[in-house]
Amino acid sequence: MTVVAVPGSKSVTARALFLAAAADGVTTLRRPLLSDDTDGFAAGLTELGYHVERGADVWRVTGRPAGPAADRADVYCRDAATAARFLPALAAAGTGTFRFDASAQMRRRPVAPLTEALRSLGVDLTHEDADGRLPLTVVADGIKGGAIDLDASLSSQFLTALLLTGPLTAEGLRIRVTGIVSVPYVEITLAMMRRFGAEVTRDGDTFIVPPGGYRATDYPIEPDASTASYFFAAAALSGRSATVAGLGAEALQGDLRFVDVLREMGAEVETGQDATTVTGTGRLRGITVNMRDISDTMPTLAAIAPFADGPVRIEDVYNTRVKECDRLEACAENLRRQGIRVETGPDWIEIHPGVPAPVRIACHGDHRIAMSFAVAGLRTPGTTFDDPGCVKKTFPGFHEFFAGVRAEWGV
Numbered sequence: 001m002t003v004v005a006v007p008g009s010k011s012v013t014a015r016a017l018f019l020a021a022a023a024d025g026v027t028t029l030r031r032p033l034l035s036d037d038t039d040g041f042a043a044g045l046t047e048l049g050y051h052v053e054r055g056a057d058v059w060r061v062t063g064r065p066a067g068p069a070a071d072r073a074d075v076y077c078r079d080a081a082t083a084a085r086f087l088p089a090l091a092a093a094g095t096g097t098f099r100f101d102a103s104a105q106m107r108r109r110p111v112a113p114l115t116e117a118l119r120s121l122g123v124d125l126t127h128e129d130a131d132g133r134l135p136l137t138v139v140a141d142g143i144k145g146g147a148i149d150l151d152a153s154l155s156s157q158f159l160t161a162l163l164l165t166g167p168l169t170a171e172g173l174r175i176r177v178t179g180i181v182s183v184p185y186v187e188i189t190l191a192m193m194r195r196f197g198a199e200v201t202r203d204g205d206t207f208i209v210p211p212g213g214y215r216a217t218d219y220p221i222e223p224d225a226s227t228a229s230y231f232f233a234a235a236a237l238s239g240r241s242a243t244v245a246g247l248g249a250e251a252l253q254g255d256l257r258f259v260d261v262l263r264e265m266g267a268e269v270e271t272g273q274d275a276t277t278v279t280g281t282g283r284l285r286g287i288t289v290n291m292r293d294i295s296d297t298m299p300t301l302a303a304i305a306p307f308a309d310g311p312v313r314i315e316d317v318y319n320t321r322v323k324e325c326d327r328l329e330a331c332a333e334n335l336r337r338q339g340i341r342v343e344t345g346p347d348w349i350e351i352h353p354g355v356p357a358p359v360r361i362a363c364h365g366d367h368r369i370a371m372s373f374a375v376a377g378l379r380t381p382g383t384t385f386d387d388p389g390c391v392k393k394t395f396p397g398f399h400e401f402f403a404g405v406r407a408e409w410g411v
């Protein structure tokens with residue numbers, strides 16, 4: 001049994017940084033993720049005038065319930081949608097002029113449902129781009145609050161941004177949501193808001209967020225469940241065993257449900273109170289699976305799918321087309337170049353069994369494409385990558401770390 005020390009959760013770290021910045025008092029974050037996304041998020045807060053003290057394993061954030069200390073800032077959100085979507089909402093609840101820009105890919109990704117919701121709350125927000133994307137500028141003067149409608153069919157992050165901001169408004173928010181994707185991420189948001197002293201209630205499809213701000217706390221960050229999927233998949237693929245400590249029955253992240261997919265395919269899964277173990281059995285069955293709730297793990301499954309004994313069909317993952325790249329097409333393209341038969345539709349992909357040929361994987365700058373095909377590379381020696389360094393978004397050092405796990409397994 002190999003215990004894999006997976007780095008901290010990107011989603012939990014980003015939310016914890018937001019909540020700590022907005023809280024009254026000094027928050028201690030334990031074992032935050034050190035990666036480009038979370039570094040960018042913390043740097044964005046610093047740019048806005050928050051005090052973020054970063055040690056190796058512990059970060060301390062001095063909260064500012066009234067909002068950013070800076071009255072003017074230019075924040076570069078890099079490739080991180082968490083920063084690009086959460087930080088403008090945080091800034092809007094303060095006072096000042098704040099501009100947000102991001103990488104070329106993040107500039108292409110949607111933000112309009114969120115920015116339209118902020119505008120309907122009276123926030124002065126302008127896009128430099130005609131299509132309602134980044135860059136954007138917020139001329140902030142607090143948010144009174146009120147009722148809004150939100151289409152969250154392209155990203156749950158629009159809802160998370162508004163939920164997190166709700167307690168910072170004068171009168172609170174009532175958010176009526178349609179078409180939501182990635183629901184477990186909203187559950188993470190609600191659970192973490194509770195830990196910082198804010199209780200959201202629900203009335204059908206409406207989220208009711210009371211005013212009243214947040215309280216600082218001491219917050220341990222759990223390992224990243226999407227990252228864990230690579231080690232679980234690798235164990236299933238190679239007949240080895242991977243235990244991820246710190247991700248058990250109490251875990252916040254929905255992506256841990258990826259182990260249910262592996263179990264259905266034939267792997268053995270053991271979920272303890274504070275750890276999860278996947279053991280490969282030498283068998284991988286083909287399946288049809290809806291991954292709407294856990295779509296960051298779609299590339300993990302797609303990359304190992306050719307090794308199943310029947311077709312693997314992944315459904316309801318339209319929004320993977322608007323991530324770090326069009327993930328449905330990027331997976332299909334790489335699998336086809338490996339000689340695998342693949343079909344795609346608007347929101348699905350079907351992968352047939354086969355023996356992938358070693359090719360140079362086109363990463364499209366997407367960490368998940370790189371890490372997923374690295375896992376599949378266990379069974380396809382000679383696999384290389386056009387941009388191995390793109391893993392830095394959530395796991396700098398992934399390739400070396402994975403090589404260490406392989407060495408321990410002897411595969």
Ligand SMILES: O=C(O)C1=C[C@@H](OP(=O)(O)O)[C@@H](O)[C@H](O)C1
Nearest residue numbers: 011154155156157160182185296
């Ligand atoms: O809120 C979050 O932390 C995230 C939500 C998900 O995005 P969508 O809601 O856009 O699917 C997920 O893909 C992303 O990696 C992180």
Ligand SMILES: C=C(OP(=O)(O)O)C(=O)O
Nearest residue numbers: 079080081082296323324
């Ligand atoms: C989609 C992802 O990130 P982002 O937070 O930029 O949406 C991801 O990490 O797979």
